[in-house]
Amino acid sequence: MNWTLIVDHLPALPEMVLLAGASALMIVDARSKDPQRRATYIGAQLVLAACLLATGFVLWGSGAEGERRFVLFDGLFVADLMGHVLKLVCYAAVSTALVYSRRYLLERGLMRGEFVTLLLFSLLGMMVMISANSLLTVYLGLELMSLCLYAMVALDRDSPLATEAAMKYFVLGALASGLLLYGMSMIYGATGALNLNDIALRLAVMAGNASDRHFLAFGVVFVVAGIAFKLGVAPFHMWIPDVYHGAPTPVTLVVGSGPKLAAFAMAVRLLVNGLLPLAQDWQLMLALLAVLSMAIGNITAIAQTNIKRMLAYSAIANMGFLLLGLLSGVVGGNLRSAPDAYSTALFYAITYAIMSVGAFGMVLLLSRAGFEADKLEDFRGLNRRSPWYAFLMMLLMLSLAGLPPTVGFYAKLAVLQSAVAAGQVWLAVAAVVLSLIGAFYYLRVVKLMYFDEMSDSQVAALPETGMDVRVLLSLNGLAILFFGLFPYPLLNLCLKAIEAL
Secondary structure, eight states: OOHHHHHHTGGGHHHHHHHHHHHHHHHHHHHOOOTTOHHHHHHHHHHHHHHHHHHHHHHHHHOGGGTOOEEETTTTEEEOHHHHHHHHHHHHHHHHHHHHHHHHHHHTTOOOHHHHHHHHHHHHHHHHHHTBOBHHHHHHHHHHHHHHHHHHHTOOTTOHHHHHHHHHHHHHHHHHHHHHHHHHHHHHHHHOOOBHHHHHHHHHHHTTSHHHHHHHHHHHHHHHHHHHHHHTOTTSOTHHHHHHHHSOHHHHHHHTSHHHHHHHHHHIIIIIIISGGGHHHHHHHHHHHHHHHHHHHHHHHTTOOBHHHHHHHHHHHHHHHHHHHHTTSOBTTBOTTHHHHHHHHHHHHHHHHHHHHHHHHHHHHHOBTTBOOOBGGGGTTHHHHOHHHHHHHHHHHHHHHTOTTSHHHHHHHHHHHHHHHTTOHHHHHHHHHHHHHHHHHHHHHHHHHHHSOOOTTSOSSOOOOOHHHHHHHHHHHHHHHHHHHSOHHHHHHHHHHHHTO
């Protein structure tokens, strides 16, 4: 046995563990006779715990607080601190989604092995995207994640809404993948390289030639379009409201958390690691996408009466804020502010995932058999039924609105500071104005919970949930407050992760 070969590939241990665990779970579930799928559920959580330990082992083995960078498989795969941090957050999001969703799925007969295994394989796709160091690996991870998500959206085959949402997601997703692949092919044709580091080196030489730059900029347009679709920013946002609304709420929770982190990692790998010499071109595109996303997301959300659609437009607006950090890194060819800007974008992506998981967790908490708590009216008088859950939901809404003392306030403030430092004052002013407009629909939920009476169709008692759901949801809500009061440990970790790129 070649032990040197094994040791050299240990940085990919989390992916190996997840692949082996997900494959084993398919076999276990095929032989299971338990309608509640206890073995499958517990097995999935154990696989996620094993991935967590494997990532911790790789981090511990890298030394220097994880700042060492490993490149494997002839440059296709990279293991660095940013990848480890994003993978850890993805594990937490997927594990939390399983806990929040179990009662909902059991009551509707959807707690099947397909949901669990598709969820784990979509996580594997996210991890491959996060660690991609080549155009090939980016596309491989993207398609693995996307195909699993298409199937998960259509999990409830008896629901016309879910079927329609899955078809829209599939068709538009295929179009976006084609755009991304076309852009990648143009960049490969110009540079003759697939490795992102090699592409950056060759672009540094070619970017000074006007004819080469025009050709490359054309390819960058298609790459940015593909990234914009996966992030869900305007005008590539058409799929988000329908998918968020039509998919079962557990699937909406998954789509709104982990894939956003993977798309952010894809943007950093492609734009920062690979296409940094063309920053002046893609920064202008991101600026336009950011303004459109914040405007369309915040203004359209005001008219929504369905909380899942409201959170969909909220996601569009928040991804616009995320782009502010990405476009503020390079100022006139100077990279001095790049670590601060990109670290604030990473901080924003992580905190948004925490907020999104908590918000959809509250929707799942209030749902029961035969009743989807997906309308704003369903939150009327929640304070009278459960002051604690109303308080948690208030924290989540205030954080999404960017109000103190929640983490959403500090995340938005950090991104705005990066934009101002980069000289993008007009973008920062536009972001503040549009955030003030967007605060209305978040505060409307708080008003419904605390100042409106329950409707006749609502029951006085909340659906019964397990202790694990109550504890985890409470921790989820309190994390919003904790990171809002003490943001610097997480922000410093994000800064180290970006500096280690």
